[in-house]
Amino acid sequence: MATETTPDYPCTPEELTDIITSPCGGLCMMPSDAYNEVFPNIFIGEESIAKNRMGLKGIGITHILNAAEGNSDYHVNINAEMYKRVDIIYYGIKAMDQMNFQLTPYFDKSVEFIQQAIDAGGKVMVNCKMGASRSATLVLAYLMIEHHMPVQDATRLVRSKREICPNDGFMQQLCDLNEQLKKAGHFDKNQDEKTDIEHE
Numbered sequence: 001m002a003t004e005t006t007p008d009y010p011c012t013p014e015e016l017t018d019i020i021t022s023p024c025g026g027l028c029m030m031p032s033d034a035y036n037e038v039f040p041n042i043f044i045g046e047e048s049i050a051k052n053r054m055g056l057k058g059i060g061i062t063h064i065l066n067a068a069e070g071n072s073d074y075h076v077n078i079n080a081e082m083y084k085r086v087d088i089i090y091y092g093i094k095a096m097d098q099m100n101f102q103l104t105p106y107f108d109k110s111v112e113f114i115q116q117a118i119d120a121g122g123k124v125m126v127n128c129k130m131g132a133s134r135s136a137t138l139v140l141a142y143l144m145i146e147h148h149m150p151v152q153d154a155t156r157l158v159r160s161k162r163e164i165c166p167n168d169g170f171m172q173q174l175c176d177l178n179e180q181l182k183k184a185g186h187f188d189k190n191q192d193e194k195t196d197i198e199h200e
Contacts (some may be wrong), residue, residue: 161188
């Protein structure tokens with residue numbers, strides 16, 4: 001996956017907001033579709049598609065990651081038992097779409113779940129209530145960790161496929177992850193791959 005040169009400066013939620021809102025003149029738009037494929041075999045969706053087991057099977061979903069597990073109005077009340085009959089593997093996170101909620105502790109497990117699905121030849125639906133904040137944040141973290149994309153590149157890619165709007169707290173957590181990965185030389189692997197391709 002080609003990437004732009006990783007910026008030397010630390011990213012900010014404001015920078016990510018600019019990337020997200022630039023296609024709509026500075027407005028943060030809610031998704032216009034129930035779900036979208038934002039990366040090969042990875043989908044982001046809202047509550048309606050997450051609860052539609054036959055709809056999920058119809059698009060070939062084999063795994064579902066619910067980033068809003070719970071039974072309040074702000075959650076999506078689904079569980080592993082619901083999907084056994086249609087052979088969909090389920091993983092749920094009890095996250096709140098609030099600025100002070102720490103989603104970072106769930107990044108590694110979510111990335112592992114998504115990658116296991118991809119490695120098995122499957123398709124993953126990552127959902128939350130609206131398919132715009134919690135789910136988008138987890139997919140962005142996945143692209144950063146597994147595909148060595150700086151957060152700016154990951155955000156541009158996902159936003160080109162779906163309207164997303166992570167809250168400012170989640171965007172700060174993604175920026176913090178970006179700085180951590182950048183200091184570890186994580187994004188250099190992407191540049192090395194790009195250079196190898198250019199020299200073939």
